[in-house]
Amino acid sequence: MIKQITSAANPLIKQIRALERKRTRSETGLFVAEGARLVLEAEAAAVQPETLLFTAEARQRQAVTALVERFDRSGVQCIETSERLLSQITRRENTQNVVAVYRQRRQSLRALDATSHRLWVALEEVRDPGNLGTILRTADSVGAGGVILLGRCCDPFSFECVRASMGSIFAVALAEAELSELQTWSQAAGGAIIGTSLRARGRHDALPSQSGPRIVMMGNEQAGLSAEAEAACDHLVRIPMRGQADSLNLAVATAVMLYSLWGAEGYPGARP
Ligand code: SAM
DSSP, X not given: OOEEOOOTTOHHHHHHHGGGSHHHHHHHTEEEEESHHHHHHHHHTTOOOSEEXXXXXXXXXXXXXXXXXXXXXXXXXXXXEOHHHHHHHHTOSSOOSEEEEEEOOOBOGGGSOGGGOSEXXXXXXXXXXXXXXXHHHHHHHTTOOEEEEESSOOOTTSHHHHHHHTTGGGTSEEEEEOHHHHHHHHHHXXXXXXXXXXXXXXXXXXXXXOSSOEEEEEOBTTTBSOHHHHHTOSEEEEOOOOSSOXXXXXXXXXXXXXXXXXXXXXXXXXXX
């Protein structure tokens, strides 16, 4: 049954607004995604929201009408509300007129089969949610198995990260792990950890061919990879640089690495 809520004092709206805070997201295990496109992408990845909120105007669009009907039938809490309340939830003036609340999905590394994919990404202490979201999107674009977070990383379920991922947060597996676990996981699958560092000698496009999975490991935006992380790598490579910049942005460097490794195999699985 579709409910209508127009008051900012409604307890459900208050709870959803509180998901802006990391603490509330951690406590509830929920997060917010904005826009009908993202909700449709989640649905394509077989992920349903707990709650769907939309304006009366959005509901006039055929795709949204059909979405609301499908979700309502399958027990998702569907709420028609005002643009003003959606703006309060998303903290944006020109907000999307469809917003959904999802349950966070994190996997343990043990639950992921390293041999199921040729490429994986490991990020040590990534701090910028825009970078993390962009990396999720890029990992999805090359068909990587997932993104593994090492150490104290930013929250993948923050508004900014979810926005930057453009729906890929629903398509790519996310795991948190210790460095030693990652090494064991990679070794058990006959994989190779490829670390990236400005101090490396080897070039990113001169890696030996490898039959097992490749885990591309990227460092923190300021400090780069820690000495322990570098020591855990099977290969350490750098992307050539010239000009004034001393390094590439983390998300850009990840894209260079992933496309280089995928491209070296002739882009298997790419859309025609
Ligand atoms: N000052 C940091 C350092 O000395 O490593 C720079 C960090 S950089 C902004 C963030 C991450 O992007 C690095 O840890 C590395 O993983 C990757 N990266 C950026 N540029 C790179 C390059 N030219 N070669 C290899 N990795 C690079």
